[in-house]
Amino acid sequence: MNPILSASGLGKRFGDRVACRDVGFDLWPGEVLGVVGESGSGKTTLLNCLAGRLHPETGTVVYDSAAYGQVDVHDLSEARRRLLSRTEWGFVNQDAREGLRMGVSAGANIGERLMAIGARHYGDIRRTASEWLGRVEIEQDRLDDRPTTYSGGMRQRLQIARNLVSGPRLVFMDEPTGGLDVSVQARILDLLRGLVETLHLSAVLVTHDLGVARLLTHRLMVMQGGRVVEEGLTDQVLDDPQDAYTQMLVASILPV
Amino acid sequence: MYVAVKGGETAINHSLELLADKRRGERSVAELSLEQIDQQLSLAVDRVMTEGSCYDRSLAALAIKQARGDLIEAIFLLRAYRTTLPRFGDSLPIDTTEMLAERRISATFKDVPGGQVLGPTFDYTHRLLDFSLAAAGERPLAPTAPTEEPLPLPRVGDILQRDGLLEPPSQGDDGHDLTRQPLMFPASRPLRLQNLARGDEGFLLALGYSTQRGYGNNHPFVGEIRYGHVPVSFVPEELGFAIELGEIEVTECDMVNQFAGSHDVPPQFTRGYGLAFGHAERKAMAMALVDRALRADELSETATSPAQDEEFVLAHSDNVEASGFVQHLKLPHYVDFQSELVTVRALREEVERRNREAAAAAAALDKAAE
Amino acid sequence: MSESIADASPASGGPDQAYNYAYLDEQTKRMIRRAILKAVAVPGYQVPFGGREMPLPYGWGTGGIQVTAAIIGREDTLKVIDQGADDTTNAVSIRRFFAKVADVATTTSTEDASIIQTRHRVPETRLREGQIIVFQVPIPEPLRMLEPRETETRTLHALSEYGVMQVSLYESIARHGRIAKTYNYPVLVNGRYIMSPSPIPKFDNPKLDRSPALQLYGAGREKRIYAVPPHTPVKSLDFDDHPFEIERWDECCALCGSRESFLDEVIVDDSGKRMFVCSDTDWCERHQR
Numbered sequence: 001m002n003p004i005l006s007a008s009g010l011g012k013r014f015g016d017r018v019a020c021r022d023v024g025f026d027l028w029p030g031e032v033l034g035v036v037g038e039s040g041s042g043k044t045t046l047l048n049c050l051a052g053r054l055h056p057e058t059g060t061v062v063y064d065s066a067a068y069g070q071v072d073v074h075d076l077s078e079a080r081r082r083l084l085s086r087t088e089w090g091f092v093n094q095d096a097r098e099g100l101r102m103g104v105s106a107g108a109n110i111g112e113r114l115m116a117i118g119a120r121h122y123g124d125i126r127r128t129a130s131e132w133l134g135r136v137e138i139e140q141d142r143l144d145d146r147p148t149t150y151s152g153g154m155r156q157r158l159q160i161a162r163n164l165v166s167g168p169r170l171v172f173m174d175e176p177t178g179g180l181d182v183s184v185q186a187r188i189l190d191l192l193r194g195l196v197e198t199l200h201l202s203a204v205l206v207t208h209d210l211g212v213a214r215l216l217t218h219r220l221m222v223m224q225g226g227r228v229v230e231e232g233l234t235d236q237v238l239d240d241p242q243d244a245y246t247q248m249l250v251a252s253i254l255p256v
Numbered sequence: 257m258y259v260a261v262k263g264g265e266t267a268i269n270h271s272l273e274l275l276a277d278k279r280r281g282e283r284s285v286a287e288l289s290l291e292q293i294d295q296q297l298s299l300a301v302d303r304v305m306t307e308g309s310c311y312d313r314s315l316a317a318l319a320i321k322q323a324r325g326d327l328i329e330a331i332f333l334l335r336a337y338r339t340t341l342p343r344f345g346d347s348l349p350i351d352t353t354e355m356l357a358e359r360r361i362s363a364t365f366k367d368v369p370g371g372q373v374l375g376p377t378f379d380y381t382h383r384l385l386d387f388s389l390a391a392a393g394e395r396p397l398a399p400t401a402p403t404e405e406p407l408p409l410p411r412v413g414d415i416l417q418r419d420g421l422l423e424p425p426s427q428g429d430d431g432h433d434l435t436r437q438p439l440m441f442p443a444s445r446p447l448r449l450q451n452l453a454r455g456d457e458g459f460l461l462a463l464g465y466s467t468q469r470g471y472g473n474n475h476p477f478v479g480e481i482r483y484g485h486v487p488v489s490f491v492p493e494e495l496g497f498a499i500e501l502g503e504i505e506v507t508e509c510d511m512v513n514q515f516a517g518s519h520d521v522p523p524q525f526t527r528g529y530g531l532a533f534g535h536a537e538r539k540a541m542a543m544a545l546v547d548r549a550l551r552a553d554e555l556s557e558t559a560t561s562p563a564q565d566e567e568f569v570l571a572h573s574d575n576v577e578a579s580g581f582v583q584h585l586k587l588p589h590y591v592d593f594q595s596e597l598v599t600v601r602a603l604r605e606e607v608e609r610r611n612r613e614a615a616a617a618a619a620a621l622d623k624a625a626e
Numbered sequence: 627m628s629e630s631i632a633d634a635s636p637a638s639g640g641p642d643q644a645y646n647y648a649y650l651d652e653q654t655k656r657m658i659r660r661a662i663l664k665a666v667a668v669p670g671y672q673v674p675f676g677g678r679e680m681p682l683p684y685g686w687g688t689g690g691i692q693v694t695a696a697i698i699g700r701e702d703t704l705k706v707i708d709q710g711a712d713d714t715t716n717a718v719s720i721r722r723f724f725a726k727v728a729d730v731a732t733t734t735s736t737e738d739a740s741i742i743q744t745r746h747r748v749p750e751t752r753l754r755e756g757q758i759i760v761f762q763v764p765i766p767e768p769l770r771m772l773e774p775r776e777t778e779t780r781t782l783h784a785l786s787e788y789g790v791m792q793v794s795l796y797e798s799i800a801r802h803g804r805i806a807k808t809y810n811y812p813v814l815v816n817g818r819y820i821m822s823p824s825p826i827p828k829f830d831n832p833k834l835d836r837s838p839a840l841q842l843y844g845a846g847r848e849k850r851i852y853a854v855p856p857h858t859p860v861k862s863l864d865f866d867d868h869p870f871e872i873e874r875w876d877e878c879c880a881l882c883g884s885r886e887s888f889l890d891e892v893i894v895d896d897s898g899k900r901m902f903v904c905s906d907t908d909w910c911e912r913h914q915r
Contacts, residue, residue, distance in 0.1 A: 015556060079785045086789075104797045111796055116789025122799055122865040144800050264713040265722075332683070339679040340645060438674040438849035441777045567775055577847050580684030584764065587686065587716050591709045591746045591905055594890055595808035595827040598873045603802055 002064045004029045004170055004202045005050065009059035012045050019045035020226040024059070029169075032196060032203045034217030034234060036210060036249070042226040043206040044174055050204060051091055051172045052081045066169060086113050090163030094175035096155035099162070100147045106133060106158055107143045113166040132161040136191060153184035157191065164195065173205045177212055189215050210249065214238055222246045279324050293317035302505075302534025303327055307575065308334030309435070309454050311504050311533055328456075332576045339435065348489045348498055349429075352508050353411060357484035359535075362412045364477050364512060370409040375483065376535070412480040413510045413527065422479075422512060422525040441567055448550055448570060449543075453531060455573030457539045463563040464545030472549045472561030475514035476528065483507040483535050507536050511544035515555060526555065648695040648728040654678055658696035658851070662842060665853035670815030671783070672766050677849035687720055688846025690743050690762035697758065697842070698724065698741060703731045705739035710747035710888065710905035717745070734908050746809075748830040750887045750909040753839035755856060761824040763845040766852065768812045768822040788820050791863065799868055808873070814861045815854055823860075829872045829888045834860040877902040882913035 003026035010023040020042035027033050035043045048054040050061055052073045061073040066088055073081065085091065093099040100109055110129035111119070119125050130140050136157035138150075147155050156176065163171065176192065177185040193216055196203060207213055213220055213234060220237045222230040222245065230243040241247045280287065294301055294317045304316040308331045316334055323329035359375025362368050374380070416422035429446045439451065452460060467473055485505055489498040509530040517523035528548025530540035549563040562568050572578060646652065654676070661675035680688040698704065704724055708717040712734040720743060721732050733739050736751040743760040753759060769779045772790050782788065791812060798806045811828035815821045823834055824843060834841060834854060841854040854860060864870040878885045880901045887909055889902040904910035 078781070082785055082787060101793070104793055105800050107800055108793045108797045112789050112793050115792035115796065116787065120792075120864075120866050122796065123867050125796065125865075126800075264715050264718045268715060268718055335679040336681040340649075340651070342651070435676075435679070437676045440674060567777070571776070576679065577684045580686060580688075581764070581847055582685075583683060584685030587745075588709045588714055589746070589825075590890055591827055591888065592809040592825050594888075594905070595829070595873055597891065598875070599806055599808045603804075603806065606803065 001029070002070065003027055004031075004064050005204070006062045006064075007050060007059065010046065010049055010056045010061070011058035012042075012049055012054060012056045014045075018042075018226045020049070020056075020223070022059075023221075023223075023228055025221060025228075025231070027170075027202055027204060029202055030200050031219065032201075032205060032217045034213040034220045035204065035206045035223060036208065036213050036220060037223035038208060038249075041223040043208075043223055045226075046223070047172055047174055047204060047206045051089065052076070052085065063170070086116055087166055088169050090168040090171035092156075092159055092163055092171065092173040092176045094178045096147070096152070096159045099159040100155060102146065102148050105144045105146055106138070106150075109147065109158060109162045110165050112162065117166065128165065129161075132165050133158075135195075136161040137187070151184075152180055153188060156180065156188055160188075160192070160195070164199065164201075167199070169202060171201050171203045173203060175207055175209075176205070177209070178207075185212075192216060210238060222249065279322070288321055290314055290317040290321065293320050299535060300325075300327060300330075302532070302536050303457060303539070304330045304334055306533040306536055306539060307331045307454055307456065308338065310334050310338040328575050328579050332579070335576055345490060345492075347501065348491065350486045350488060350504070350506070352482065352486055352506070353409060355409060355482055355484040355486045355506075355508075357409055357482045359484065360409060360480065360482040362478065362480045364412060364416075364479050368412050368415070368480075377537075409482065411510065413512070416479070416512070416525060420524065423515075423527060425527060425529070439570060441570075442553075443566060443570060445547075445551070445554075448566065449529065449531075449547060451570045451573055452543045452546055455543070456575035456578070457536075457542065459573055459575070459578075460542040460546050461538060463549070463569060464542035466561065467545050467549050467563045472552070472559070472564040474526075474528070474545070474548050476545055476548065477512045478541065479510040479512035479527075481507065481509045481537055481540065483537070505534050507532050507534065507540045509537070509540035509544045511541070511548060513548050526551070645727055648698050648724070649680075650678065650692065650695045655696045658692055661851045662693065662696065662853060665842070665851050666840070666855050668819075669854050669858050670819030670821040670852060672845075672850040672852045675849055675851050677846050680846065682719070682723070684847035685764055686716060687743070687745060687762040689844030689848075689851070690745070690760050690846075691720060691723070691844075692846060693760050693842050693844035693851060694724065694741060694743050695728070697760075698728050698730060700729060702740045703733050703738055704728075705733050705736060705742045705908075706744075707742065707747060707749070707906075707908075708745040709890075710749070711907040713907065736906075736908050746825050746827075747888070747905060748826055748833045750884075750904070750906045751912075753833075753837055755838040757839040759837075759839050759841050761826075761841065761843045763822065763824045763843045763850075764847070766822055766843065766845040766848050766850040768810075768820050783819060786818065791820055795863060795865065799865070805864065805868060805870075811870075812863050814863060816858050817861075820863070821852060821854075821860075827873060827888060828862065828870070831860070831862045831870070832872065836860070875902060879904045879910060879913075882910045884909065884913050 005027040008024035011021045012019045023046055025033065035046060037043050045054065049056040055074060062070055063073050064070050065084060076084070091099065101112070107126055107129040110132050111125040114125050114128060130143050133140050133143055138154055138157055147158055150158060177188050180188065189212060195201065205217055217234045220231060220234045221228050222237065222243065224245045230237060230241065230246045237246065238250055241250050294313045297320065300320055301313055301316045304319055304327055305311050305313070308316065308319070315337065316330070319330035319333040320327065322333060357373055359377060360370065360373040362372065413422055417424055426445055430444050432444070432447050434447065434450045434454070439447070483506070485503045487503050488501045490501050491498050511528035511530070512525045513528055515524060515526040526548065528544035530543030530547065532539045532543070546563055546569060550566055550569060552559040552564040559565060657676055661673045665671065665673045677689065677692060680691055682688055682691060704721065705712065706717045706721040708714040711717065724730055725732055736742065736749040739757065741758050741760060742749065743762070745762040748759065767779050769782060769791060772794055773779050773782065782790070795805050807828070809827045810822055810825040811831055813821050813823050813831060813834065823831060836857050836859060838856050840856055843852045862870040875889045877889065879887060879889060881903050884904055887904045887906055890905045892901045892903055893899070894901050
């Protein structure tokens with residue numbers, strides 16, 4: 001079996017600031033990898049490099065595609081990378097507004113990927129969209145409403161539905177519960193955990209919240225100043241941190 | 257009649273005759289000569305030449321006369337004429353250090369080599385209507401200094417640049433001519449400058465102003481504004497050396513802006529550049545502000561404001577394009593409108609039908625309940 | 627507008643000697659012809675071209691005029707329509723322009739024309755092989771109102787990434803129960819490029835499909851030319867369960883009695899009384915005979 005995503009030697013700079021340096025890992029099918037660290041530690045840059053949204057200066061990202069076999073994400077033509085990103089991948093932004101079309105209905109938001117890959121039956125698209133709305137626990141009579149009328153938590157759930165409707169295998173998540181109320185967070189985390197399990201998704205999850213990481217991820221990478229300072233099984237890293245920085249991170253969360 | 261089903265041709269002819277009549281106005285008033293327009297409405301001529309991108313004072317004056325003083329219409333007339341002219345080559349870039357300046361000021365230094373030259377400007381006038389102008393009468397000539405050899409005017413920017421405090425001006429031109437090739441994005445800086453030079457003064461003024469109010473601020477200082485005559489030279493292929501074709505008047509603005517520096521470049525000042533035909537300081541300054549704002553990408557600044565958005569600025573700066581497209585709404589659209597009518601009626605009928613059905617169902621329910 | 631055209635020429639008749647034949651210089655015509663050839667070779671693809679400033683305002687047919695000027699010759703017969711009619715102001719102005727600068731025969735008969743320049747309509751009379759129809763296009767980019775950025779729309783076309791267009795149709799059905807788009811109705815050309823048919827009513831869209839005539843589209847302000855070669859499939863976008871439909875009228879033309887043509891609604895008195903007449907004046911005249 002191949003890893004579904006394999007990164008090695010990734011490096012990226014912005015001006016004279018190093019955003020990430022020599023990052024590598026293998027992500028196995030069905031696995032959720034967490035990337036944690038404080039803001040500015042390079043997590044989001046890393047995620048964008050993995051998803052092909054940013055070009056790293058060094059290193060490679062190899063994805064094991066269902067359609068094309070093993071491909072280097074940054075060697076792919078833009079056409080193919082965009083196709084992959086709307087068929088085999090999902091990307092959940094921290095700010096749902098960036099991942100949604102705010103000017104069209106929830107149904108159109110969920111249906112877009114289906115239409116982009118050729119669905120042309122309005123009734124079918126609508127039915128599927130409605131089902132997905134239900135799966136992310138939004139009342140189905142909100143199907144024709146625009147996300148502007150949704151609460152923050154609902155928008156985030158809609159964004160998740162919009163991503164998962166095409167049955168992706170790999171999902172990138174950037175602080176999917178950031179900026180939401182604690183009770184709302186808990187509901188989304190539950191939802192995500194259920195979906196990852198039932199859909200057998202692989203995922204890379206960036207978060208600064210160790211609680212989120214503990215709940216959702218199998219393995220953890222701790223980043224500081226653009227480098228990986230520690231990695232391992234999530235429970236192991238959180239319960240017995242080896243690196244001084246990780247120890248500080250773990251110590252700084254309030255005991256639950 | 258606006259749109260006759262028949263007879264449009266005659267109506268158009270009549271409209272043209274009326275327009276010509278209106279243009280002349282009351283016949284007892286003397287007709288304007290092109291010389292009068294050129295001499296006494298010279299700033300209007302300058303604007304028409306700049307945005308019409310054709311340096312010819314008498315053609316611009318003619319356009320202004322024909323357009324009844326509507327400058328955007330005059331710019332359009334001049335452009336439409338310009339496009340038919342054969343091109344025999346490109347002149348050499350003008351060198352504004354060779355300018356015989358009538359005005360030259362810097363806001364960054366109290367005094368500069370060559371001095372501050374105020375020249376003819378509205379800047380120090382009180383904006384009081386001068387009723388003496390309403391009456392005819394000769395004006396005295398302004399006193400002038402005894403003629404001497406023009407002093408070379410080093411650019412203020414060059415002085416800063418020598419110390420490395422200001423970036424050098426960008427060099428070179430990609431040979432792209434906006435009037436011959438379509439504008440494509442992303443656009444190079446020379447291409448952007450071409451577009452801005454032809455751009456509507458009002459539009460650039462508003463955009464430049466917006467940068468000063470926080471929509472893409474770039475902390476500008478007027479490094480220097482100069483206005484005067486510069487020679488234009490051309491190298492004919494058969495001669496192989498430059499000959500001077502004549503002189504043109506231009507206004508140049510070198511705006512100096514703060515810049516934080518980047519990985520490879522220590523902090524230094526950057527430039528925004530504006531150039532216009534004739535005496536047009538407002539245009540040149542606005543252009544310089546917008547030019548600098550549009551360099552956001554190149555200087556790794558976050559572009560968040562309209563003035564920093566290349567596609568937004570360049571696609572909407574041209575008043576001939578804008579005026580045509582806005583005013584085309586006057587053309588008949590009754591076919592499109594008919595299509596909309598048909599659809600809106602059908603949609604309304606459907607809503608009414610649904611309401612009727614709902615009302616009927618409610619009535620039936622009421623009846624059953626009784 | 628027409629005024630500058632009138633002024634551009636000497637008072638005498640015949641082609642204007644102050645300008646080149648058909649107004650544009652030969653270099654420019656060659657450049658436009660190259661763009662047209664490319665457009666024909668890649669049906670539905672918007673070819674950027676060095677659009678010139680014409681003595682007619684942008685938005686009033688500068689693209690169509692440049693295309694016509696590049697292809698017209700003395701042996702051509704030109705018909706110009708606006709809103710289907712030969713006698714609307716803009717049509718008259720453009721026809722006079724070419725009569726003046728190209729010394730060309732003009733006609734109002736669709737059948738007799740070799741070149742038809744049009745704004746907002748396709749003639750009701752079926753076009754035949756050998757004819758060229760030139761459309762005036764205000765906004766060539768069918769995705770523009772969904773995505774304002776040119777760099778992005780060009781990428782979407784290059785990658786055939788057209789989900790967003792279908793989203794807009796979906797939204798229309800969700801909101802109105804039907805696709806409420808009535809004119810400038812997007813089409814897919816030859817199974818590859820989504821194209822704006824210019825603001826013709828959707829009533830005319832079926833006439834574009836496999837038309838034996840060559841269709842050329844010129845957008846002057848936006849500096850794009852595109853084309854549909856003869857016999858090319860042109861499909862109006864829709865959903866399987868919401869198929870494309872055209873406008874229908876309960877009335878027939880009050881002048882010629884036609885039931886197959888696009889009807890204009892004319893308000894005839896102050897009480898709002900209406901009459902329906904053919905938008906295509908040539909068609910209407912022939913049917914009145």
